[in-house]
Amino acid sequence: MQITTYDTTPYDDQKPGTSGLRKKVKVFQQPGYLENFVQSIFNSLEDFHGKILVVGGDGRYFNRQAIQTIIKMTAAAGFGELIIGQGGLLSTPAVSHLIRKYAAFGGIVLSASHNPGGPDEDFGIKYNVSNGGPAPEKFTDALYANTRIINNYRIAAIDDIDLDTLGELDIDGLKIRIIDSVADYAELMANIFDFDLIRQSIAAGLITLKFDAMHAITGPYAKHILEEVLGAAPGSVFNAVPLEDFGGGHPDPNLAHAHELADLLLGDHPPVFGAASDGDGDRNMVMGAHIFVTPSDSLAIMAANAKLIPAYAQGISGVARSMPTSQAVDRVAVKLNLPCYETPTGWKFFGNLLDAGKITLCGEESFGSGSDHVREKDGLWAVLFWLNLIARKRQSVADIVHEHWQTYGRDIYCRHDYEAVDSDTANAIVERLRSQLATLSGETLGGGYTVKYADEFCYHDPVDGSVSSNQGIRIGFTNGSRIVFRLSGTGTVGATLRIYLECYERDASKCHQDAQIALAELIAIAEQLSEIKKRSGRNEPSVIT
Numbered sequence: 001m002q003i004t005t006y007d008t009t010p011y012d013d014q015k016p017g018t019s020g021l022r023k024k025v026k027v028f029q030q031p032g033y034l035e036n037f038v039q040s041i042f043n044s045l046e047d048f049h050g051k052i053l054v055v056g057g058d059g060r061y062f063n064r065q066a067i068q069t070i071i072k073m074t075a076a077a078g079f080g081e082l083i084i085g086q087g088g089l090l091s092t093p094a095v096s097h098l099i100r101k102y103a104a105f106g107g108i109v110l111s112a113s114h115n116p117g118g119p120d121e122d123f124g125i126k127y128n129v130s131n132g133g134p135a136p137e138k139f140t141d142a143l144y145a146n147t148r149i150i151n152n153y154r155i156a157a158i159d160d161i162d163l164d165t166l167g168e169l170d171i172d173g174l175k176i177r178i179i180d181s182v183a184d185y186a187e188l189m190a191n192i193f194d195f196d197l198i199r200q201s202i203a204a205g206l207i208t209l210k211f212d213a214m215h216a217i218t219g220p221y222a223k224h225i226l227e228e229v230l231g232a233a234p235g236s237v238f239n240a241v242p243l244e245d246f247g248g249g250h251p252d253p254n255l256a257h258a259h260e261l262a263d264l265l266l267g268d269h270p271p272v273f274g275a276a277s278d279g280d281g282d283r284n285m286v287m288g289a290h291i292f293v294t295p296s297d298s299l300a301i302m303a304a305n306a307k308l309i310p311a312y313a314q315g316i317s318g319v320a321r322s323m324p325t326s327q328a329v330d331r332v333a334v335k336l337n338l339p340c341y342e343t344p345t346g347w348k349f350f351g352n353l354l355d356a357g358k359i360t361l362c363g364e365e366s367f368g369s370g371s372d373h374v375r376e377k378d379g380l381w382a383v384l385f386w387l388n389l390i391a392r393k394r395q396s397v398a399d400i401v402h403e404h405w406q407t408y409g410r411d412i413y414c415r416h417d418y419e420a421v422d423s424d425t426a427n428a429i430v431e432r433l434r435s436q437l438a439t440l441s442g443e444t445l446g447g448g449y450t451v452k453y454a455d456e457f458c459y460h461d462p463v464d465g466s467v468s469s470n471q472g473i474r475i476g477f478t479n480g481s482r483i484v485f486r487l488s489g490t491g492t493v494g495a496t497l498r499i500y501l502e503c504y505e506r507d508a509s510k511c512h513q514d515a516q517i518a519l520a521e522l523i524a525i526a527e528q529l530s531e532i533k534k535r536s537g538r539n540e541p542s543v544i545t
C-alpha cells in the first residue's frame with residue numbers, strides 16, 4: 001500500500017466540545033481541516049495496529065466524503081479492519097453497540113447530532129473508545145493538544161470504496177466490512193425488551209403510535225423495528241428517509257422542532273403514543289395522547305418502573321443524571337434505596353459509572369436517556385422502553401405520568417436557550433453571574449426565594465478520581481427550586497446560553513400547572529441575576545424546551 005505523508009499546519013479551533021468537534025461544513029472543507037483532526041485522533045492513540053475501527057454517521061451532507069478520507073487515513077495508520085454502516089449510515093447508539101459487540105478498538109462517529117445539515121450548515125466528528133462511549137476528557141484534552149502541534153498527516157493511495165454494497169473487501173491487508181446498519185442494533189433491542197408483548201398490544205389495538213424520524217438516521221431503524229418487527233401500521237414511522245439536509249429542519253426532538261409530531265399528539269384523535277428522535281439517533285422525545293413527557297420525568301419514570309422490563313427485571317444498580325437535569329430521578333433513587341450520581345453535561349461522564357457497574361440507567365434533560373446496554377444515550381431504546389411499559393401496565397402515557405406525580409410529586413421543569421449570542425456578551429454575562437456567587441447565599445430574591453447555595457459545579461469522578469471544574473453555575477433555594485446557567489458546548493455560531501429552571505410541587509392536585517406559569521418567578525429571578533435579555537438585546541429565548 002502506497003502511503004503519502006502531507007505537510008500541514010495546525011488549525012487553532014479544533015477543541016472538542018460537549019460531544020466532539022462541531023463546525024460549519026465549510027470549515028471542515030478547508031484544506032487539511034478534517035485530515036488534521038483525524039490524524040490528531042490517531043496520534044493520541046496507542047497500540048491500535050491490526051485492530052478494528054467502526055465508522056459511521058448520521059447521513060448529513062459531507063458524511064460520505066469524510067468517510068472516504070477516513071478510510072484512506074485508517075489504512076495509512078495501520079488499523080486491521082474497518083466496520084462501516086451501509087451507505088455510511090450508523091446511529092450513534094448503533095456505533096456504540098458495534099464497538100462493544102465486535103470488540104473494536106474504537107469508533108468514529110460523524111454527526112452534529114440535532115444541529116441542521118447541508119452545505120451551509122453543520123458537520124461534526126467524535127471519537128469513541130473501546131467501551132463504546134465518547135472519549136473521556138483526558139483523551140479529548142490530549143487530542144486538542146495534538147491538533148495544536150500537528151505537522152503532517154498520512155493518506156493511503158486507495159480508490160474510493162463503494163459504501164452501498166454489503167460485503168467484505170481486503171485492501172492490502174486492511175479488511176473493510178460494509179454491514180447492514182440496522183441488524184445488530186435491532187437484535188440488541190429484541191434482547192432487552194419484551195417484543196412479543198409489545199407486538200400483541202399493537203396487534204390488539206391497545207397501542208397505536210407515531211414516530212417522527214425527522215428525516216434523520218433513525219428512519220431505517222424505526223421502520224424496521226416498529227413497523228416490520230413489532231407490526232405498527234405502515235406509515236406509523238414518518239419522515240423516515242435520512243436526507244443530507246434533514247429536509248431543511250432542525251432534527252431536534254422537542255416541542256419546538258418536532259412540531260409535526262406534537263400537532264398529532266396534542267390534536268384531535270391522537271394515537272396512544274408518539275415519539276421522535278434526533279439527527280444521530282441518540283435523543284428521544286416521548287409523548288402520549290395530549291401529553292408531553294419531560295426528559296427528566298421520563299428518566300425518573302423509567303427508573304421507578306425498570307423492573308417491568310425484562311433486561312432490568314433483576315433490579316438496577318443505581319442511576320445518574322447530568323447536573324442540570326431535574327431532581328425527579330433523585331426522589332425515585334431515595335425511595336428505591338439506589339445510589340444516585342450527578343455528573344456534568346455530556347454523555348462521556350456516564351461511561352465510568354456504567355463500566356464500574358455503579359449505575360444501570362442514566363439521562364439528561366436534553367432529551368437523552370440510556371442504560372448499560374451501550375455507552376451512548378439511545379433514542380429508540382427509550383421509545384421501546386416506553387412501549388414495553390405501556391404494554392405491561394396497560395395504562396396511557398398520561399396515567400403513568402400522573403401516577404408518578406401522585407407518588408413522588410412533580411419537579412416542574414423547563415430550559416430557556418438564547419442561541420447565537422455574541423460570544424463576548426455571553427462571556428460577560430457568565431462573569432457577572434460568577435462575581436455574585438460568593439455573596440448570594442442567604443439572600444432572598446423575588447417573592448420569598450431564599451438562596452441556599454450558589455456555586456459553580458465541579459465534578460469529582462468517583463471511579464478514576466478525575467476532576468472537571470466550571471461545569472455550570474447553580475443557584476439552589478431553600479424550597480428545593482433551582483436555577484442553572486451554562487454555556488453550550490455544541491453550537492457553531494457565537495455562544496448559546498442555557499438557563500435551566502425547576503421547582504418542586506408535592507401536592508398532586510397542583511401538579512398539572514403550566515410550567516412557564518409555575519416557573520414565572522424563577523424566570524424573573526434568573527433575568528435579575530444574569531441580565532441576559534437586557535445585555536443580549538433579546539426579548540425572549542430562542543427556544544424553550
Ligand code: VG1
Nearest residue numbers: 018019113346347364366488489490
Ligand atoms: C447538548 C446537551 C447535552 C448533550 C449534548 C450532546 O450539549 O445540553 O445534554 O449531551 O448536547 O447531545 P450543550 O453543551 O450544547 O448543552 V447530542 O444528541 O447533540 O450528541
Ligand code: CO
Nearest residue numbers: 113278280282
Ligand atoms: Co444526538
